[in-house]
Amino acid sequence: MFFDFSDRTWLWAASAFYFAGFAHGTITLHRHGRPSGPVNYALIAIGYALQVVGLGIRGSAVGGCPLGNQFEFYQFTAWSAITLYLLVGVPFRNSLLGYFTSTFAAVLTLISLAIPAWDATQRTHVFGDNPWIELHAALAVFSYGVFGLLALTSIMYLLRNHSLKSKHLGGWFWFLPSIFDLDQIGVRLLIAGVTILAVSLGVGSVYWLRDMSTVNIAKLLVTVGVWAAYAVALGLRLRGLLLSKRFAWSCLALFFAALLSLGPVDKSRNPVARHVEVWTK
């Protein structure tokens, strides 16, 4: 019976669990002054499973990775961030990382679901028959998930730094990871994100070089721009020129810029190249 639900219904359900993680975390913090740990982790895991089903149904329908419109970009970015959290966030499940990640996923998925225009077009076989370009797109959006998690750890870094500098350490501030750990996690996420996006661009370039007429120049420029900006940030960080607060603010600003660039990129797609099929809903 449940398999009769549409992809959006599953994605709404996933969103509800992410939101429940945020709501439960907020209430627990307010009432008990500590994060909810395992409960939050369980809510995120259930939401993730539902989102996998929703994206799976959609993937089957469009005949590939569901990355055909802005709605799907946001969903996939949230999914990527949650994947990473579930894989590497276990040691931090009692800290506030789970709370922040569920909030992040709830915001991205709810916004994408709340704006029907983002999902007005569904493109089937958007990648044609080329699995490499599909891999390129999937890796690119996955890197956005990594950068999303980096933005979250940057927020946590700024909060931790503020609490230590202002000497307001009470309540839930104790449950933030240490400032040194947050910095190290940030660097590792940045290395991972830049590497994944570089691989994505490398895979894509093979395809573009074969047939430049299919290249969406705006998309290419934005993607290369995002990668270059993050790569510069990484270079400066590793050389000790972009540190602590400035590093955190930079990662946060870069992510918002990257996220905001998705809309114009989606609109600029070349109708000939993208094999559009508009579905009437």
Add this chain to the structure above:
Amino acid sequence: MTAAGLFVIGATHHSAPLSVREKLTLSANAADELRARFATMDGLKEFALLSTCNRVEFYGVAATPDITARITSVFCASRQFDELEFEKIRLDLRGRDVVQHLVEVSAGLDSQMLGETEIFGQVKEAYAVAQSSGTTGPVLNRVFQKGFQAAKHVRTHTAITEGQVSVANVAVDLALTIFGGLSNTRILLLGAGEIGEKTARAFQSRGATAITVASRRFERAMELATGLGASAMPFEQRDARLAEFDVVVCATSAPGVIISVVTAKTAMSKRPARPLFFIDQALPRDVEPAVADIENVFLYNLDDLAKIADENRAAREAEIAKCRAMATERADALWHQVAPQVEALSGRHDAQTVHREKPA
């Protein structure tokens, strides 16, 4: 005898000042001697002895009404302490109140430093010694074992043990919020006095291994470093080697600043990505206050640490009512289980005592 045969007598920090507790405290040998004497005391069915720096307590099951007076006499004689003076400060609880007291003591509710966890281990140790000496029986075994469970319940279901309440431990907690762990954290102790030593030991107790001591008197630094299993360095090298350290504990008696903004900035230029944490416990202060404005540098002075300790203490005190309610509930249930045993044990012993006394 009634169920009030279960008793605890002794002296604690609540009524006995430090000067008195110093006289009453028991060395390991003195405690062994007392145990040996109590073991042969007629009418004392079971007993356990708890001796810490803040309390000396005798838990027992009595079959004769005068047993607590006899224990008091023996104890005071062993400590050469006036019995009348002891009466003034004596803790004397019976029956259900003993159970409640034991739960509260084990949970740290009765401690001078509210919510401290060390006492739990001390009570467990006292019970283990009594048990291995064969001086506990069905009543004390149940009271202690169930009492430990109750204490654990109180500690895990309330915030009574959360947040450090000593300045040294607050400093260690802060270092953990900066570095996450202490095993790879390098600590420099400037000053070899009592405060610095206490803080260094607090760091060691939480996993710090790389500690270096520097003092104006190098021989004193060497002495303390040897005691801590740390290393020593000449005080004059502090500026040049500052960048090697992650945590700097300043506890000198220097009349002025010994770590300036320029010194701290120079050190940070050599290690910009790694935070530097100054704990300034000196009066007058050792670290120039403007050091706190440097990026990735964190400075906490004595007032800052004391304020956090006070806040934590207040938070613990706010939990007391909840803890006592839990302890009461558990003590009532436990007392309900052991009261018949105490009564039966006392009654049987009465008969045996009478029986033994007849031939005499």
